[in-house]
Each structure stands twice: as structure tokens, then as C-alpha cells.
Amino acid sequence: MKSTQAPLPFPGRQSDSHKGDFGRVVLIGGSRGMAGSISLSSMAALHTGSGLVTAVVPDRCLETVAGFHPGIMTLPLPATPAGEFAQTTGGVPDMIESVVASNATVAKADAIGCGPGMGTGAGSVRIVRWLLEQTDRCRVFDADAINIIAQHRFLDRPPLPRRQASVVLTPHPGELARLTGVSPSDRPGQIEAAETLVRRHAFTIVLKGGPTEVLGPVDPSEEAGTCQRHTNTTGNPGMATAGSGDVLTGMMTSLLGQGLGPWDAARLAVYVHGLAGDLAAKAHSQPAMTCVELLGRIGDAIATTED
Numbered sequence: 001m002k003s004t005q006a007p008l009p010f011p012g013r014q015s016d017s018h019k020g021d022f023g024r025v026v027l028i029g030g031s032r033g034m035a036g037s038i039s040l041s042s043m044a045a046l047h048t049g050s051g052l053v054t055a056v057v058p059d060r061c062l063e064t065v066a067g068f069h070p071g072i073m074t075l076p077l078p079a080t081p082a083g084e085f086a087q088t089t090g091g092v093p094d095m096i097e098s099v100v101a102s103n104a105t106v107a108k109a110d111a112i113g114c115g116p117g118m119g120t121g122a123g124s125v126r127i128v129r130w131l132l133e134q135t136d137r138c139r140v141f142d143a144d145a146i147n148i149i150a151q152h153r154f155l156d157r158p159p160l161p162r163r164q165a166s167v168v169l170t171p172h173p174g175e176l177a178r179l180t181g182v183s184p185s186d187r188p189g190q191i192e193a194a195e196t197l198v199r200r201h202a203f204t205i206v207l208k209g210g211p212t213e214v215l216g217p218v219d220p221s222e223e224a225g226t227c228q229r230h231t232n233t234t235g236n237p238g239m240a241t242a243g244s245g246d247v248l249t250g251m252m253t254s255l256l257g258q259g260l261g262p263w264d265a266a267r268l269a270v271y272v273h274g275l276a277g278d279l280a281a282k283a284h285s286q287p288a289m290t291c292v293e294l295l296g297r298i299g300d301a302i303a304t305t306e307d
């Protein structure tokens with residue numbers, strides 16, 4: 001295992017602190033058949049230190065998601081027969097995004113992560129479009145949320161006001177290819193395409209892989225788009241296993257919810273996530289480690305990076 005240094009220390013805790021000090025986060029996603037993904041994100045957010053974690057899921061997945069960890073709260077939304085988010089609720093308010101917007105837990109969330117396992121159906125599209133417009137919120141878009149943004153060309157619209165755009169996208173190379181048209185086999189081209197997105201929208205982009213690259217604006221309020229790049233130093237091919245990225249989504253959302261800015265949250269999340277992967281591989285081997293062992297090593301990884 002390489003010996004490397006964290007880009008910044010993990011935030012410490014005061015002796016009189018309480019769970020409200022560590023962020024309320026919401027994770028939106030899951031569907032019947034992919035309930036594990038949003039559960040992994042939610043458990044990762046808890047293990048990264050979030051005070052309160054709510055998974056917003058299609059109602060057909062509620063028991064499954066809630067059953068993974070007693071610390072996860074769940075908010076069920078109407079589902080299609082296939083078990084994805086429905087477009088309408090048949091009630092008042094009627095459209096699914098109105099239900100999300102009017103929910104008190106969602107309204108109070110310090111950070112919202114969206115996408116793992118949610119599918120790309122009409123209900124999910126409405127939720128992603130709504131979330132992209134919430135410019136006063138910290139948001140993480142991953143997996144199907146990125147696929148939806150790509151399919152519906154949501155980034156072709158005029159950029160959001162820079163000052164408010166606290167958005168992190170966490171594509172793997174296949175998702176970035178859908179977003180930009182640049183092939184996963186062209187790593188330099190993908191990094192350049194991600195830089196272009198950063199300069200235009202002032203988003204932070206985490207281009208996953210071995211190694212993961214973090215790209216973000218130097219000054220998000222500046223009109224002329226700037227971009228800085230950080231190459232992560234942790235992680236290993238044992239992490240090429242289902243659910244590794246879902247864990248990262250929860251960690252990223254957790255750190256944003258704890259008050260870190262997007263550049264710091266992204267660099268620290270990928271560092272601790274990769275280190276947890278390195279510790280899991282050391283204990284279990286690269287082939288045998290899974291997302292469960294990765295999740296189980298977040299604590300050991302944090303312990304080496306604490307303030």
C-alpha cells in the first residue's frame with residue numbers, strides 16, 4: 001500500500017457537538033432491483049459522519065433500504081409498476097418534484113445526493129431537472145442522474161449563476177462519455193472535456209478511475225471560467241466492483257453536508273474512499289473485496305486523516 005498524505009485533515013469534533021452540527025443529508029435514488037445502490041450511499045454518509053441521513057426512494061423499495069441499517073431514515077415516493085419513481089402522485093401536489101420540494105426533510109437538507117440506482121424513467125427525469133435548478137443547495141449527481149442530464153441535454157442550457165452553483169458530478173468514464181461524447185478509452189480527451197464543463201458551469205467534476213481526477217473552478221464566482229485539477233493518490237483495482245461508486249456518492253454528499261466546500265469535499269472524499277479501498281484490499285485481497293468491505297473500512301481510513 002502506498003504511503004500518501006491527505007489533501008486536508010478530516011474535520012474534528014468539539015466535545016459539546018450534537019448531530020445537528022454534522023449535517024442533514026438526503027440521498028435520492030434506488031429502484032426495484034437496485035435498492036442496494038442508494039442504501040450503500042446512505043450507509044456511507046452515516047459512516048462519513050453525517051448526523052441525519054434520509055434515503056428518498058420509490059415506495060416499493062422502502063423496507064429493503066430501511067432494512068440495511070437502522071440509522072437510515074426513509075422517505076417513500078410513489079413508484080411505477082416496475083419500481084422506479086413515478087411521474088405523478090395522483091394527489092395534491094400532483095407532480096413528483098412538487099412532493100420532493102414540499103417535504104420538510106428535503107427542505108432542511110444541507111446536501112442532496114442523487115442518482116444511484118434510480119433508473120432513467122420519467123419520474124427520475126423530473127426529480128433531476130428540479131434538483132439541477134435548486135441553486136442554493138449543495139448537490140451531488142451520480143450514475144443515472146448523470147445519464148439523465150446527458151440524455152436530456154440539460155447542460156446545453158445557459159449556465160447557472162456561478163455564485164450559487166455548488167454542484168459535484170461524479171461520473172465514471174462511461175458516464176462522462178455519455179455527457180461529453182468523448183470515448184472512455186481517451187483519458188486525456190475526457191479530462192479536457194471535463195475541464196470544459198467546469199469552466200462553463202463552475203461545477204466540480206470527479207472523473208473516477210485509477211487514478212481519480214478532481215476538477216473544479218479556482219474561484220466559482222469569477223465570470224471567466226477557471227479550472228484546477230487534483231489527482232488522487234489512493235485506491236486500487238480491487239475497487240472495480242459493483243457499488244464502489246455508490247459508496248463515494250454518500251461520502252461526498254456527507255462532507256458537503258458537514259460544511260466543506262465542493263473542492264475540499266471532493267478531494268477529501270476521494271482520498272478517504274481510496275484509502276478505505278486500500279485497507280479493504282490489504283485485509284481481503286483485491287479480487288475478494290466488495291463494496292461491503294469498502295464501507296467497513298471508511299472508519300479506519302478516517303482515523304488516519306483526522307485533524
Ligand SMILES: NC(=O)C1=CN([C@@H]2O[C@H](COP(=O)(O)OP(=O)(O)OC[C@H]3O[C@@H](n4cnc5c(N)ncnc54)[C@H](O)[C@@H]3O)[C@@H](O)[C@H]2O)[C@@H](O)CC1
Pocket residue numbers: 033034035036037038115116117118119143144172173174175184185208209242243245246
Ligand atoms: N447494488 C446495486 O443496486 C448497484 C446498482 N448500480 C446502479 O446500476 C446503474 C448502472 O450503472 P453501471 O455503472 O453499472 O452501468 P453503466 O452502463 O453506467 O457503466 C458501465 C459501462 O461504463 C463504462 N465504464 C465504466 N467505468 C469505466 C472505466 N473505468 N473505464 C472505462 N469504461 C468504463 C464501460 O463501458 C461499462 O460497460 C446505476 O444506476 C448504478 O447506480 C451500480 O452502482 C452497481 C451496484
Ligand SMILES: Nc1ncnc2c1ncn2[C@@H]1O[C@H](COP(=O)(O)OP(=O)(O)O)[C@@H](O)[C@H]1O
Pocket residue numbers: 143172208209210211212234235236237238239240241242243244245246247248
Ligand atoms: N482500477 C481502479 N483503481 C482505482 N480505483 C478504481 C479502479 N476501478 C474502480 N475504481 C474506483 O471504484 C469506483 C467505481 O465507481 P462506479 O463505476 O461508479 O461504481 P458503481 O456504480 O458500481 O458503484 C470509483 O470511485 C473508482 O475510482
Ligand SMILES: [Mg+2]
Pocket residue numbers: 142143172245246
Ligand atoms: Mg456508479
